[in-house]
Amino acid sequence: MLLGNPLVDMEVAGSNNVSLIGGLYGCTRYWVGYKCSIEPSYTNKNKAHKGIDLKASVGTDVYSMFDGEVIKAVSGIGCDKYKALGNKILIKSTHAEHQKGTGSIWIYYAHLTDVDVKVGDKIEQGDKIGTTGKTGNACKVINKHLHIQIYKDSYKDSSRVSPDTYITTKFDKNGNKKDD
Numbered sequence: 001m002l003l004g005n006p007l008v009d010m011e012v013a014g015s016n017n018v019s020l021i022g023g024l025y026g027c028t029r030y031w032v033g034y035k036c037s038i039e040p041s042y043t044n045k046n047k048a049h050k051g052i053d054l055k056a057s058v059g060t061d062v063y064s065m066f067d068g069e070v071i072k073a074v075s076g077i078g079c080d081k082y083k084a085l086g087n088k089i090l091i092k093s094t095h096a097e098h099q100k101g102t103g104s105i106w107i108y109y110a111h112l113t114d115v116d117v118k119v120g121d122k123i124e125q126g127d128k129i130g131t132t133g134k135t136g137n138a139c140k141v142i143n144k145h146l147h148i149q150i151y152k153d154s155y156k157d158s159s160r161v162s163p164d165t166y167i168t169t170k171f172d173k174n175g176n177k178k179d180d
């Protein structure tokens with residue numbers, strides 16, 4: 001596993017009907033010309049994707065992208081569209097580069113099967129923290145994946161950012177891996 005990546009094998013997972021692009025962050029899932037809102041709503045089909053989906057069959061090991069502290073560790077959720085992220089871990093980074101001037105970041109690892117950490121645990125970059133799954137609203141999706149969602153400077157909806165900046169492996173605008 002490359003440090004900074006949450007999985008050993010890094011590929012974008014497409015959403016059910018819009019190919020690889022639908023796995024990317026932002027307004028990637030809806031017809032061109034529709035308005036897109038970053039705010040969540042179950043009835044508004046134009047909501048943005050709040051993170052990036054990385055392809056992973058159920059039970060794949062998940063690694064912490066950075067050093068940090070566990071803020072949330074939720075398990076016991078099955079197939080439940082109202083608990084969208086399912087079993088999840090939220091880690092506030094204490095990585096040096098996120099502590100000086102660039103602002104703290106919070107990272108969600110979502111739809112997990114196993115959660116191997118608890119609130120308050122100190123985590124190092126590259127530690128195994130759980131396994132991927134299909135919990136929450138991901139139980140019926142064709143492309144099983146790990147959802148990564150990141151907040152910068154403060155933990156609130158309006159502080160969500162594209163995870164691209166923070167993941168070591170880079171993807172182009174079509175969701176294909178860049179080789180560099």
Ligand SMILES: [Zn+2]
Binds near residue numbers: 050052053148
């Ligand atoms: Zn997702």
